[in-house]
Amino acid sequence: MILTYIFSCYIIERYYSYMSEGFSIYRQRLLFLHSNLKSEMTMFGDMMKNMQSQQEEMQSTLKKIKVAVSKNGIAIEANAAREILNISIDKDLMEDKEQLEDMLIFAINDITQVIQQQEAVASQDMMSKVLPGGLAGLGDMFSK
Structure with a gap:
């Protein structure tokens, strides 16, 4: 026990x-x-x-980065941060409202494309600075 x-x-x-x-x-x-x-x-x-x-x-x-587009009597100035800085319209376009509207659409679309291209270039430059040596080409992957 x-x-x-x-x-x-x-x-x-x-x-x-x-x-x-x-x-x-x-x-x-x-x-x-x-x-x-x-x-x-x-x-x-x-x-x-x-x-x-x-x-x-x-x-x-x-x-x-400043960008400018001038087309059919309309000039638009902007920066690559998507800010419109100035719009100039030819006096001859003021008489025809429909034509003015159409030309504004074309000019705005053109400036948007130019801005996108400048953004892509700037982002590729930034990525090449950030990524190590052999990987700098990967910056292209994000721009498309």
């Missing part, structure tokens, strides 16, 4: 020691995962800040 009691006490003691060791290992793993997650979140936050600054840089670059 005493041997059974001693043996059961030994078993219980070993069980608790295994549990505490297991808990310790589990706790260490959790702390390790938490520290890795924290560093990854910091890295992700830094990457997002970097992307945001690059986007702001891209917008300021696009605002500096």
Whole structure:
């Protein structure tokens, strides 16, 4: 009877020691995962800040690129950030409303195409700066 009691006490003691060791290992793993997650979140936050600054840089670059289209008596000036800066209309077009509307549509469509081309060129330049040496050609993938 005493041997059974001693043996059961030994078993219980070993069980608790295994549990505490297991808990310790589990706790260490959790702390390790938490520290890795924290560093990854910091890295992700830094990457997002970097992307945001690059986007702001891209917008300021696009605002500096001026584009102009002159067609059938209508001249439109804009920048590559899709902001119309000036529209000039020939006096002869003022007499015919329908013709003026049609010419405005053509000129606006033309300036939109020119802006898209300038955006593509600027984004390719930006991607070539951001991507490492051999991967600079991947910038073309995003422009189409």
